[in-house]
Amino acid sequence: MRKTILLNNRPQGKPTVSNFEFVTEDSELTVSEGEILLEAAYVSVDPYLRGRMSDAKSYIPPFELNKPVHSGVVAKVVASKNEKFKEGDYVSGMLNWSTQQISNGEGLNKVDGSKAPLSTYLGVLGMTGLTAYLGLNEIGKPQAGETIVVSGAAGAVGSVVGQIAKILGLKVIGIAGTDEKIDMLKDKFGFDAGINYNTSKDINADLKKLAPNGVDIYFDNVGGPISDAVLFNINRFARIIICGAISVYNETELPTSLSVQPFLVKNSALMQGFIVSNYAEKFPEAIQKLAGWLSEGKLTYTETIVEGFDNIPSAFIDLFEGKNKGKMIVKI
């Protein structure tokens, strides 16, 4: 018996479990020539998936209704008629939210659980780490001695961004939503300072104290009022990396905020959106760097691992309540 999760209807505002439908099938899957049969081991849930659940007007390409949702998955090859993969291999790639599925192997990479835990291939050695490394380096062009602010800093991407920035010699300030997360940023990830946006009376004023020389790079995972506050502190030639906008993914109306244009003109500042696949040709170099830092102990990570296929939707929904620390992963 295998289970699959379909997008049943498009979320209005915050997603709920009723947006998803579980389908159970008993028929055996047939492996044709060139194909492999996969059994899901770890499933990644990520804020950006919310965008793809909306219709075409907001984020493209949207997921289709009544079709399986897909995301980053580490899966075990349980049968193979494809010479590139053998039974027992583990692979990572964009796969359906299904306990079992057939693939022709395209877009899948073999991963080695003896070199690093399998879940890291969805996190620090997967899209999460690549997003952090490539967004920071390709757009942020960090220089030792500069100051960076990271929002969503305790999240999967944010915590890696801050650590890489420290390795590169920057002053790193993280913004997150609980004191526990702020402590983790400083104690575990080596951030220089943190701001709890839920208890701060004035994020702008706090930043002025923590970054008296201004902000050179802002790695923006959230958008909204937190990003507005950072704008008041950017330096001339600042680089603002727009990685995500979790604060607005669930808005049903298009959100408004402080006009950024006057700040960008005044400071000759840059704001650049990206998705990690823009830099696909740099993946090997980035993975090599990240794996090196990981094995040297310069880079660490936090995972929130939820157990059980049935809990994928609720784990996804919990992202929008900030219930995860670091990468949110469901172990099947």
Next chain:
Amino acid sequence: MRKTILLNNRPQGKPTVSNFEFVTEDSELTVSEGEILLEAAYVSVDPYLRGRMSDAKSYIPPFELNKPVHSGVVAKVVASKNEKFKEGDYVSGMLNWSTQQISNGEGLNKVDGSKAPLSTYLGVLGMTGLTAYLGLNEIGKPQAGETIVVSGAAGAVGSVVGQIAKILGLKVIGIAGTDEKIDMLKDKFGFDAGINYNTSKDINADLKKLAPNGVDIYFDNVGGPISDAVLFNINRFARIIICGAISVYNETELPTSLSVQPFLVKNSALMQGFIVSNYAEKFPEAIQKLAGWLSEGKLTYTETIVEGFDNIPSAFIDLFEGKNKGKMIVKI
């Protein structure tokens, strides 16, 4: 007798003549060793000056109160004790709003009225042309066949941007505020199409019709709701050049608008503010290009020339009513 215009008090909202004070002095100016005596010939009034009239919170560096306002000026050397300049030379540079003044020559460039009309050194061969050329090329990185939208298109910078884009093989759509300006964009400057934002019922929908393949470059002179409408039409990897924000210069509260971050993430788009002096090392190359196109007749320009030193403040104020076509210049 010489006259000087001081900033008397900071505009609240739209500037008025009462923000300025005229001072008349009878004393002779003394030319010391290394100095020159200048007589203003043409004075440039520009939207960005409004920003500098505000206090430090909004645009820096602000003009000082009870000090002369300054902007681009073409002046005649009427006495010289500086070997680089002789009587009868014309120079351009940032100079005070004064009928006569002393300078040590720093930052001044000699200009030649026999090669091009003196006023063009404040326009198409001056900061205006440089802003258009360098903003478009350095940030926009235009490619033949792409589509560009220019707001403030009938203004001094906008009309040059559109013409350069046509020379480079782009499809050019201008946004301006009267039908007469739209006709000028198409008939005089060779734009492919124009949108009158005052009569358009839906700029977003008009753009969808005029740019069915989407917008690759947006040269933004205005900010505000016009720019919001363009955002809905940007393509993947779009470049948005933030040159000015005339729609918000006079706002007394910080303006809000559609959040740009979701659009930038979705399209991997870039938004970059600049001032022309960032690219000072490219001025000679740019001037050469512009002067070449001008003499070949590929580039033309419009000036609105107001006569009389006393009319400088009102000419400046008229910018915010869109009363100028092309570069607004006061002839002394």
